[in-house]
Amino acid sequence: MDHKTKHILIVGGGYVGLYTxxxxxxxxxxxxxxxxxxxTIIDPQSYMTYQPFLPEAAAGNLSPRHVVTPLRRMLxxxxILNGRVTKVHHAEKTVTFQxxxxxxxxxxxxxxxxxxxSVSRTLPIPGLADAAIGFKTVGEAIALRNRVLALFDRADSTDDEQVRRRALTFVVVGGGFAGVEALAELEDMGRDAVRYYxxxxxxxxxxxxxxxxxxxxPEVGPEMGAWTLEQLRARGIEVKMRTLLKSCEGGRVVLSDGETFESATIVWTAGVKPSPVAHAGDLPLDERGRIKTSPRLTVVGTRDAFAAGDVAGVPDLTNPGQYCAPNAQHAVRQAKVLADNIVSTVRGRPLRDYRHRYAGSVAGLGLHKGVANVYGIKxxxxxxWFMHRTYHLSRVPTLNRKVRVVADWTLALFFKRETVSLGEIESPREEFRAAATTG
Known part of the structure; x- marks a missing residue:
């Protein structure tokens, strides 16, 4: 490599990585x-996932291919190197790439x-690792959709009341965006699907x-949160507040309010934590385990190191003493400032601070249902629901993806959504293996 070439290495191909x-x-x-x-960008996947659309992909409103953006085509x-950074040695300016x-x-x-x-923040709850599934990746969203529909098939094909009750009980842990939207969309899909059984x-x-x-x-404020709670309960969804999951070994759910029941589907959406790579090196961390970051998105106490998004503790200059929330709204805007500051570093110019006043939030609660609190407008x-779709459509990268998303939505206006489980795609060799072993 020419010694004059300056190498910019981006660890992660999500919002910040792609937009930077x-x-x-x-x-x-x-x-x-x-x-x-x-x-260079290093990421385990060759695509960026637009996570706000995962609930719609899980419910069958969007094709899973249309909620991801191929990195190599965009960049x-x-x-693009597919794999993981397992160690950062900033003192030597090297990383260990697996x-x-x-x-x-x-x-x-x-x-x-x-x-x-970030990755899912889990707790040492008995059975959680074996019985639950997260909701951060397109793979998890589609696996969850297939599982819900396959359990409808299972319940309809047996007269055993215990098997049916377990199959038709769906639990989501975590009342933030991911949990509420996933549950609302899946319940909406379930109401459509159950008519065929x-x-x-x-x-x-x-x-x-x-x-x-x-x-x-909490992102939409107390008033809209209370309205959402009423709507979910009106739809027959049990919302248990001030309640903890104590255990879920073998699908046997034990709650802190004393209730115990069986469930074949447990979805964990109770928060996120910075990617483990944040701890795998010599970059300074804040009290929450995030990379300690200045308002200029530089890593505190270092040179030639930047951080943004969920892995970084970025001070919120519009709310002194607080940090920017780990969401797409900040990540996309931070990427713009971060990229500009890298350009300034390369060209020997001064850097600028990241400053963005949180605009508010929108959430989808199923087809034609939603809640929003944007710039105080509730x-x-x-x-x-229309604002939710319009806003996120404007944020999906590339015209190609925007057109495909609109096409999916338009077709959904005229045709019923697909309610078939394709769970076999998760283990495609099983049937062949069974045939081969039986001769």
Whole structure:
């Protein structure tokens, strides 16, 4: 490698990684063309997932392929490496890279961007690791959809009341955006699907939301959160407030209020924590285990290191003493400032602070149902649902994806959604293996 080439390494290909790469390949096109700069992104996946659309993908309103954006197509001037960074040695400006296959290797860099995002924050609850599923990836969303529909099939195909009750009891732990939207969309889909089963009815389905605090959807404010709670309960969803999941071994759910029941589906959405790579190196951390970051999105106490998104503790300059919330609204905007500050670093110019006043939030609660609190304007029902879709459509990267999402929504206006389980795609070799072993 030419010693004059400056290597920018981005760890993570989510919101921050993608949008930082996009802006850098545009603003540094002269340096990239001349070979003065090269950019690399490391991520286990070759795509970025637009997570706000995961509930709609789980409910069958959107094709799963349309909620992901291919990194290589979006970033033709950026090297994409699939694998994980297992160690950061910023003092030496190297990382240990573990590719998807083959031995690990050391990669050097001149500027590093920590954008690895977050992972599900779990607790040492007996049975959680074996019985529950998260809701952060497109794989989890589609697996959950297939599971719910497969359990409808199972319940309709047996006369055993205990098997039916277990199959038709669905539990979501966590009353934030992910939990409420996932539960609301799946319940909406379930109401559509159950009509095609002779022995099942809406009354036989049990949907349970477990929340440790005294409110749900805190992002939309107390008033809209209370409205959402009323709506969910009016739909027959059990919302258990100030309640903890104590155990779920073998699918036997034990709650802190003393209730015990069987469930074949337990979804864990009770918060996130920074990616483990934040702890795997010599970058400073804050009290919550995030990379300690300045308002300029530089890593505190270092040079040539930047961080943003869920993995970073970024001070909120519009709310002194607080940190920016770990959401897409901040991540996309931080990526723009971060990329500009890297350009300034490369060109020897001063850096600028990240400042964004939180605009509010929108949430979908199923087809034609939603809740919103944006710049103090509070909406619910159809207007909020329309705002939810319009806002997120505007944020989906690339015209290609926008058109495909609109096409999915348009078809849904004229045709009923698909309610078939394709769970076999998760283990496609089982039938072949069975045939091979029986000769």
């Amino acid at each position: 790469g996009l802006r850098l390949q545009h603003r540094l096109r002269r340096e990239l063309r001349s070979g003065e700069v090269r950019i 033709p001037k950026v090297r 590719p998807a296959a083959g031995p690990s290797e050391e990669l050097s860099y001149d500027i590093i961007v920590m954008a690895a995002g 002779e022995s099942l009815s809406e009354d036989g389905l049990r949907w349970v939301l477990v929340e440790a605090s005294d409110r749900i959807l 909406l619910h029902g159809l207007p909020a």
